Amino acid sequence: MLMILSLVAVSASAEPAASTGSPNIVLILADDLGFTDLGAYGSEMNTPTLDALARDGLLFANHHTPASCAPSRAMLLTGVDSHRAGVPNIPEMIPPDQKDQAHYQGVLGRNVVTLATLLQDRGYHTYIAGKWHLGSRPGELPSQRGFERTFILADSGADNWEQKPYLPIYEKANWFSDGQEAELPEDFYSSTFLTDQTIDFIQSQRSDGRPFFAYLPFQAVHIPVQAPQEFIDRYDGVYDVGWDSIREARHREAQRLGVIPAESQRVRMATTEDWDALTPEDQRYQAKRMAVYAGMVEAMDFNIGRLIDYLKQAGLYENTIIFFTSDNGAEASGQPNQGNLPSRLAASAQGYRTDYEDLGLKGSFNAIPPSFASAAVSPLAYYKFYAGEGGMRVPLIISGEPLDWQGQTTHAFTYVSDLAPTILELTGTPAPGRYRGGRAVEPMQGRSVMPLVSNPSGEVHPSDESIGYELAGNAALFRGNYKIVFNRGPIGDDRWHLYNIAMDPGETLDLAAREPALFQEMLGEYERYVVANQVLPVPADYDARVQVILNGLHARGAKAVLLGVLLFALTLPFLLFHRARNKSGQSGPAA
Amino acid sequence: MNRALQILIGLSGLLFLVMGLRWAVDPSGAAEGLGMPLMTGLAQSSQVGDVGGLFLSLGLMILFALVSGRAIWFQAAALLLLNIAIFRLLAWSLHGAALAAQMIGVEIVIALLLTGGARRLSEDA
Known part of the structure; x- marks a missing residue:
């Protein structure tokens, strides 16, 4: 406890550049x-x-x-x-x-x-080895978002043994090293390779004594x-x-x-x-x-x-x-x-x-x-x-x-x-x-x-603080021990429920009817969350899995359409010439 | 017989046109299709320029051959393909490259078709 308080105190009072006393951070995901x-x-x-x-x-x-x-x-x-x-x-x-x-x-x-x-501005070395999935175009890669050394996968996932996409929506597995397209080694296995990269990053710059932040988002x-x-x-x-x-x-x-x-x-x-x-x-x-x-x-x-x-x-x-x-x-x-x-x-x-x-x-x-x-x-x-x-x-x-x-x-x-x-x-x-x-x-x-x-049995968020959440039409709002939750069909039932997730983490007992005032109050809080964060509704017929396929077809289909247009434009003069030639041959004088 | 030869040669011409255009529209997919990674910087410029230009020219030559009926276009395209096959064999025998037997086979077959086309379809024949 005293160690932590002194650590925080030393860090907080330090100069803008992190000193050798600042803790290294390893964030494994x-x-x-x-x-x-x-x-x-x-x-x-x-x-x-x-x-x-x-x-x-x-x-x-x-x-x-x-x-x-x-x-x-x-x-x-x-x-x-x-x-x-x-x-x-x-x-x-x-x-x-x-x-x-x-x-x-x-x-x-x-x-x-x-x-x-x-952390980089604070003087830390900053590393990432693993899945990024927050943008794949130049300017969106982690090299441009504060990471000093990077080896990342830009996609939602990929094969763990070789450089190969796991879904047909990707043409290839998009790996990047320090902002440039990268190739994986022959003996690649994701967890081993990403750990090796992290160790290499840390080892390559440890001599200068500066602390590091290593982010290790595994594929596993x-x-x-x-x-x-x-x-x-x-x-x-x-x-x-x-x-x-x-x-x-x-x-x-x-x-x-x-x-x-x-x-x-x-x-x-x-x-x-x-x-x-x-x-x-x-x-x-x-x-x-x-x-x-x-x-x-x-x-x-x-x-x-x-x-x-x-x-x-x-x-x-x-x-x-x-x-x-x-x-x-x-x-x-x-x-x-x-x-x-x-x-x-x-x-x-x-x-x-x-x-x-x-x-x-x-x-x-x-x-x-x-x-x-x-x-x-x-x-x-x-x-x-x-x-x-x-x-x-x-x-x-x-x-x-x-x-x-x-x-x-x-x-x-x-x-x-x-x-x-x-x-x-x-x-x-x-x-x-x-x-x-x-x-x-x-x-x-x-x-x-x-x-x-100082108190592991204490709390981080006050019991009256509401924390909203929405993703692809599924939604929730947390407040103290309570949570309202909405899951879309066909697996969900398209209805809101209220649970005490401290006592009932399995969400087995819906309290919406027992505590209607709390339920309504939390529903109101969720509506305020939607407005404040510009949450957009999903279309009524939205199906996440189907959307993945449609978006993939769109991304890959656009190239196919462009290719077809160019091919047509190139071959059209030949077709027209061929047709004109045939016509003139047919209408010519008989031998 | 001549009609079938025309169709086969025409299809191979379209195939090369597509392969060439793909280097302009989708270079990473085009590179992957030929078993190579898409390079970066100057290497990418050479890769896209040389390979894309080669395939597009090959396709255009074949279409010129069919439309004009001039033997020289058939022969030029056949020469290009035969040289590609020869260099593949050299790469394999002298420099340790993989033996791309399937690709070499396709190239030789199309070159033979084009040679046949020069004899049977051209107006110079």
């Missing part, structure tokens, strides 16, 4: 990691490195984030609501009606200042779910018990660990299939899909361990604070029958196989189905893209020797926009005001979690 996917949160998966960080740090049991990656990343790096930051949705999912608006481009706006810019465990064989093998047979058993076991373990209340309940999602109705062969295949997922999580944990070992060997660990979190809940986009003929043909069109034997290896496509995604977020309802807790509540661990949180758990509500102000406070960096460099910018909206230093 998993992709689509479910709420109970770590051992410290109740998982059966082997995550010793992250569990150790939790034992030495503070585990957040009530941390939230937008339910999709780019909005979450925008808020993480700026502390500003995603609608104000220009990323209210991932660009691949924005419908044309919304794309007309400047703040609905899915690209990080120039009206927000990134954490990297602020985004689709395609892929892992090295040795990690997959460790989960052989583990998931043969099926998704319901895993969801129940994690629920019990999370209760035992004190991550969720002992009396909390859970619902069974309508998308969860009957495990016992599957044939033994199907059960074996489904279990392998989840084993690959677990192997991918463990491979990420292993590589975080390598980074920590390096920091220790380099004598940097003692002055480094590590943040670990996920951008949203587990993704449930895997087809229930990934191994059947239509799914195999679809994968084949993208150059992938889905065979059991090499599932998860190079050339193989894998994703977990909704039934296992529901287990990954146990005991929460819904998953990625939805405003249920399964999409929004994610792990967060803050750890490091400069802090003296020893394995404590906080149940304080926190939001992803709180992390940037927290890092600014830890490094003694002033937050941006309303103007910067003569230009109007959005002030940070999040709150530092540092009050939890």
Whole structure:
């Protein structure tokens, strides 16, 4: 405690340039990691490195984030609501009606200042190795947003074994190194490579003694779910018990660990299939899909361990604070029958196989189905893209020797926009005001979690503060222990509900009828949030998955149309000449 | 017979036109289609200029050949394709490049078609 206060005091009173005493910051972001996917949160998966960080740090049991990656990343790096930051949705999912608006481009706006810019100005080295997904054109890459050294993926995801797009909407996997298009090495595996890059960045400039901010947004465990064989093998047979058993076991373990209340309940999602109705062969295949997922999580944990070992060997660990979190809940986009003929043909069109034997290896496509995604977020309802807790509540661990949180758990509500102000406070960096460099910018909206230093059982946000949220038509508003939530059909019911998420994180008991005054008051607060943040409605027939396909066709189709027009323009003179020649030949005098 | 030859040669001409135009419209996709990364800076300028210009010229030569009926256009296009195939073989045998057997095969077949076209379709024949 005294260490932290003195650290903050030293940082705050320091000159504009950060000194050697300023703490290094490592911000690790998993992709689509479910709420109970770590051992410290109740998982059966082997995550010793992250569990150790939790034992030495503070585990957040009530941390939230937008339910999709780019909005979450925008808020993480700026502390500003995603609608104000220009990323209210991932660009691949924005419908044309919304794309007309400047703040609905899915690209990080120039009206927000990134954490990297602020820390760079403070004298920090700033690095990123991993998924960016906040803009892919020149001027939108992290090299232009405060990061000194970069190796990034600009897309929503990509293959983990080679430079290959995972969806037909991309022509190629768009990797960039220090602002230039980059090629991946032959021996690429995403978690290993990104960790190596981070270590190289830190090592290359450590001699000057300046502190660093290293942002490490892994591809793990985004689709395609892929892992090295040795990690997959460790989960052989583990998931043969099926998704319901895993969801129940994690629920019990999370209760035992004190991550969720002992009396909390859970619902069974309508998308969860009957495990016992599957044939033994199907059960074996489904279990392998989840084993690959677990192997991918463990491979990420292993590589975080390598980074920590390096920091220790380099004598940097003692002055480094590590943040670990996920951008949203587990993704449930895997087809229930990934191994059947239509799914195999679809994968084949993208150059992938889905065979059991090499599932998860190079050339193989894998994703977990909704039934296992529901287990990954146990005991929460819904998953990625939805405003249920399964999409929004994610792990967060803050750890490091400069802090003296020893394995404590906080149940304080926190939001992803709180992390940037927290890092600014830890490094003694002033937050941006309303103007910067003569230009109007959005002030940070999040709150530092540092009050939890003195009191982990305290709160970060006052109980009367309302925090609104909207993404692709799914919406929520948090206030104290309460949350109103709206999930669109067909998986959601297109109705608002009220839950006490402190006591009932599984969102099993709707309190809207019991507490109508609170319900109406929060609905009113949400309407004010919509107006204040210029939230646009989605079209009535909006379907996020269909929109991804349409936007992809539009992006690629535009080039095909241009190509066709040019081809027509080039060949037309030949056709006309040929026709005229034939005509003159026919009308000529007979021999 | 001549009609079939005309159609085959015409289609190959359109194919080369598309390949050439693609370097102008979608250079990264065009590069990927030929098994190469899209380069940057001066290298990109040479890559897009040389390869795009080559394919576009090839397509135009073939269309000129069909429309004008002049053997010289067929022969020029065939010569270009044969040289490309020869240089592919040189790259493989002398410099360790991959043996692009499929591409070499296509180039030789089209060159033979063009040679046949010079004999059967040209007015000089």
